[in-house]
Amino acid sequence: MAIKVISPGLATTVQDLGRPGYYHLGIPISGAMDRFALRVANMLVGNEEGAAALEAVFMGPELEFTADATVAVTGGDLPPKVDGEARESWSSFEIKAGQVLSFDYLKSGARAYIAISGGIDVPVVLGSRSTYALGALGGFEGRPLGKDDELKLLSETLGAGSGRTVVPELRRLPGNPxxxxxxxxxxxxxxxxxxxxxxxxxxxxxxxxxxxxxxxxxxxxxxxxxxxxxxxxxxxxxxxxxxxxxxxxxxxxxxxxxxxxxxxxxxxxxxxxxxxxxxxxxxxxxxxxxxxxxxxxxxxxxxxxxxxxxxxxxxxxxxxxxxx
Amino acid sequence: MKTRYTFGGDEHIFVEVDEEMSLEAFFKSLSMTNGVRDKGIKGVTEICPANASFQIKFDPDVISPNEMLAELKKIEATAEHADHTIETRIVEVPVFYKDPWTHETLMRFRERHQDPNGTDLDYAAKINGFDNADEFIKAHHSAPWFVSMVGFVAGLPFLYQMVDRARQLEVPKYLRPRTDTPKQTVGYGGCFSCIYSVRGAGGYQMFGVTPMPIYDPKQEISYLKDFMVFFKPGDIVKFAPIDHTTHDKIVAEVEAGTYQPRVKTVTFSLDDFNKDIDAYNQKLEEVLYGD
Known part of the structure; x- marks a missing residue:
């Protein structure tokens, strides 16, 4: 175990770049809704771009780490905090074993991507770790995270380490309208x-x-x-x-x-x-x-x-x- | 029948073989999608046959939309001469018509239905000119069905009955879709039956349930261990009416891991079928029930 879910957020799911090839059987591609944000989050922590990460919608989860790791949060503006202390989005930062990652209220956008060095370890189903909740398939037991769920990482590593960032011009959110x-x-x-x-x-x-x-x-x-x-x-x-x-x-x-x-x-x-x-x-x-x-x-x-x-x-x- | 090609954004081509449903359109769609698969065109990522149409998803970084379109038109030219014969399976699907679970659900969503005072079966019987629901049920299970598409949600088959146009049953969908449908409900909308593979929203009329699971993401059920989805386009289905006791018996067998659906392999020829539909269907049944 490396991460314990203290509170799951609204509908936080494990997603990667998806599961192509089964649409003819009604099984959709799934994967991150904002694929760009997922890729960037993974790059920031030093993972493969398509590693499994968490997609949080509207509200962030609260996660307790039991191992040291590097984390990056991208996508919608859902400000991360470590033990209550603010961290930058679109930047990598370190979390020590025993610390808690939580989030402030959503400021803009709708979905944030939380990449953790090593990548989330759930079973690969039909070539992907993505969650397809309607079909109870993939991800963490085929469903959004729940309280007290325990997530594993593929490897415990600090990846690319903290302090990496993506300049604002290379972030993308919708305009208004x-x-x-x-x-x-x-x-x-x-x-x-x-x-x-x-x-x-x-x-x-x-x-x-x-x-x-x-x-x-x-x-x-x-x-x-x-x-x-x-x-x-x-x-x-x-x-x-x-x-x-x-x-x-x-x-x-x-x-x-x-x-x-x-x-x-x-x-x-x-x-x-x-x-x-x-x-x-x-x-x-x-x-x-x-x-x-x-x-x-x-x-x-x-x-x-x-x-x-x-x-x-x-x-x-x-x-x-x-x-x- | 005139084939229409249209792009779905920069990653899909949607091919409408015919605007209306027919076995001819379904066979042409199946034959063209088989053609795409056999050709192994680089950049194709999904090949999805549907009832009277199909869809190809492709990577435009590998093959340009216009090149993809040209490939499909070439395949259509070949498909024109394809013989309408397929090797497929015939499967018996037990159905508990007028079951208590779909009844409870349809009563809960009555205000979304065309006939708030009846049941889905009574309504379907009436608008198709049958005296009562039992006569309609008989028409529903007496002739076999083609799985003409798998989709909507994971593993859900759409089925088209193997009878001539005059005998096709037609029932509209609910006025507003329900937010709930029991798992394994046998439904009906337009000229298609379906089997809901999972519990969830749905707009088809509800006639009964099958105790036979057709989707198992955990791959624990004995006959779904190799692959989690049971049906594929081209399968032939024969519905067999069962009562409450038989339903419960099959449910217990599924749980015990001893249930095996009745499945036989069969060659289907559309040309022979069209020569004498009833006699051909009779032969299919003999294959299914002969040992």
Missing amino acids: AELRALPGLYWHWITEESGTNFFSDTWKVAPEADRIGYRFKGGQHIQFNERERPFGAGSDPSNIVDGCYPYGSIQVPGGTEPIVLHRDAVSGGGYFMVGTVISADMDLIGQLQPHSETRFVKVDMEEALAARHDRQAMLDKVRASLA
């Missing part, structure tokens, strides 16, 4: 031209139903559908399709009212039409949105989506270089 770039497609042709325009010009707000499966948005205008015959097998609502696959980041609009963007623990398919997909470069940002955050969807084409993807990779390369 948040802008999520999306590629129209999938069943975009089912909606009227006016609804298509409104979708991208309206300001939406994150609804309380926002979790690792998906984020729901409210406040924009309802979607109007083009007149068309209902396809056999789709169901009676104009927003129904013959159940098909859902891309990660796809934007479904059940009943034409409130869009839902699917995330890392996505349901793999279902019977609702989709208007498009949030591009890969902006998926991390969704994981940092709190309920009620104002959000706009920004229309992009494939060329812009790929350019944004390269920008993100370039930013990650800068972090790698700065910590090398």
